[in-house]
Amino acid sequence: MLRLALLLNRHLPRLAGLAMIPLVRGLFWLARALGPERASACGGALTRRVGPWLPAHRTAIANLRSAFPERDEAAIQALAREAWDNLGRTGAEYAHLHTLFDIDETDPANQRITADGIEHFANLRDDGKPGLIFAAHLANWELPAICAAKYGLDATAIFRPPNDAATARLVQEIRRETMGGLAASGQGSVFSMQGVVERGGHLGQLIDQHFTRGVVVEFFGKPVLANPLLAKLARHYECPVHGVRVIRRPGVRFHLELTPPLDLPRDAGGAIDVQGATQAMTRVVEGWVRENPGQWLWMHRRWRPNMLPKPKVAKG
Template sequence: MKQTLLDRLLGPLVGVLLGLLACIVPDRASAFCGAAARRLGPWLPHHRIGRANLRAAFPDKNKAWIEATLRDAWENLGRVTGEYVHLGQIWDFDIHAEQAGRITTDAATLALFDELRADNKPALVFAAHLGNWELPAIAGSAHGLGSAVVYRMPNNRAVAKRIEAIRKPLMGRLIRTRPEAVFEMAAALNQGLHLGMLVDQHFSRGVPIDFFGRQCWANPTIARLARQFDCPVIGTRAIRLPGNRFHVTATGPLDLPRDASGKIDVSAATQMMNSIIEGWIREHPGQWLWFHRRWRQNRPRRPDQAR
C-alpha cells in the first residue's frame, strides 16, 4: 500500500510522543494526557457523536450531566493514551501487598484465575473499552495463564510496529484482526490458551442485539468460538479508581444460553455478553468510549447468518 506524506510523518511523530511520555513518570503522563483530552475533546467532531449516544442511552439525564460525563470520558481516553507506554509499570499487582500498588482485585477474581490456570483448558475472555481497557489483556499473562489477545493493528505501519513493541512483552500471543485471524484464534484455543478480545464496538458482519434499549450490531466471534469449543467464557474489566489505581475483576464462567440441540446459541450468547457490558457502563458511564458510532444500522440479514 502506497504511503501518503501524512503516513510518513505520523510514524516519527507518534514515536516522539511515545518517547516523551516514556520520560515522564506514569502518574504525570496519565494526568497530562487526561487534562489535555478533557479540555480539547469537546471541540472535536466526535464529541457530537458522544453526546447523541449518551442522550439516547440515558434519556432521563439533563444536559449538565451529559456534558460532565462526556468530559470524564475524554479524560479517561486521554489517560489511557498517557498510560500506554507505562503499562508494564502500572501492572504492579502483588497478592502479598495489594494495597501498596496500583492494581487491586477481589478474592473471587483471584480464585477464578487460579481455576483457569489449573484446569489445563482453553477459555474465552471478553472486555470493553472501559476504564483502562489495555489492562485486562495483561492480567492473564501476569497471573501465569497462557494467553492470546486479538487486536486491531493501526493502519500506519510505523505506528503499528511501535504499538506492537509495547504490547508483545506484556500480553502473550498477539493476533491481528484480519481475514485469517479466525484460524489463528482456533489454533490458540486448540493449544489451550486463554483468548481475549474487545467486543463492544460496531461490527458490520455481526448479529443484532439490544444495547441500551436500541438495536445495534455486535461481534459474535466469542460466541461462535464458544459454540465450537464449548469452553469457559469470562468477562473482565479494569475500572479506574482515584489516585491512579485500578480495580480489576472477572465475571464468570458464564452459563451461556443454548439452542434445542444443546449447543451455544450464538445470538443469545452475544446478547448476554453485551448486556453484562451495558451493566458495567451504567456503573461507570464516564469511563466508556462514547465517541464511537456504536448504533449504526446494517443491511437486513438472512436468518442463517447468525449461526
C-alpha cells in the first residue's frame, strides 16, 4: 500500500496533466468554431468576471497602485478589469493565430492588422546582419513573431513554456504552425541563442518580466530586475536592437509598431553598456505601457524589492 501511495504521489501530477489535454483541446476547438470575434469576446468576458476573484488580482491591483499613485481606486479597478479582458481575449485568440495576420493589401478596411515600421522589418531581413528585437506582454503579444514570419524575416522567438503540460503542448503546436524559429528559455538556452545571432539570424524576446539573475533597472520609478540577454548580445555582436509593440483595437484588430534601431548607451571604451542598454529598452516598454495600461499583463509580480541585490558596504 505504501508503495502504491508513493507511486501515485510521483505520477499524479503527470496523470492530471494528461487528463487536461482533452479539455484544453476541446476549449481550443470551441474557440475556433466560434470564430475570432465571438471567441475573443467570450474569452474577455470570462476573465473579466473570474479574474477579480483570483489571487493574481491582488497582484494586479498592487502593481497598478504602485505604477499610478495619482489614480483613484475606481480607475485602478477599471484598469485591472481591462487587463483581465485583454488576457482572456489573447487566450481565446490562440485558436485563430493562423488567420489573424491575413492581410488584404487591396482593401485596407478589411485588414485585421496594420503596421508602422515595416521598412525596418525589410531592412532587418535584407541587410545580411544579425538583429535583436524586444517586445512586451501588450495586447496579443504573439503577433510580432507571426509578422516576422509573414514578411520573410529569419527570426527566432524566445518563449517560456506554460507550466501546464497540456497547455504547453498545444501552444507550442500553434506557435510552430504560425511562427518562425522558436527557442524555449531555460538552462543551456543561451548557447542556442548565441548560435542564432552568430549565423546572422534575428532574435526576439519579451523583456518585461522579472528575471532573478538580471540587472537592476528602473521601471515606473522603482527598481526591478530585467533580463540583460539582448543587451549582452548587442554588446558582443554589435548588432541593431529594435522594439516592437502591439496595440489592441476594437473588433479583434491590432496595430503593430517596429521602432528604428535604438541608439544604446556605451561605456568609456565605446562598447555597448549592458545595464544602460537594458535600461533604455525598459524605458521604451514603460512608455508603451503608459499609453495603453489596460493592455499590459499586470498580474505578474514585476516589482520584487526583497529580491534585489543588496548594496555593497565598503570596508574599513
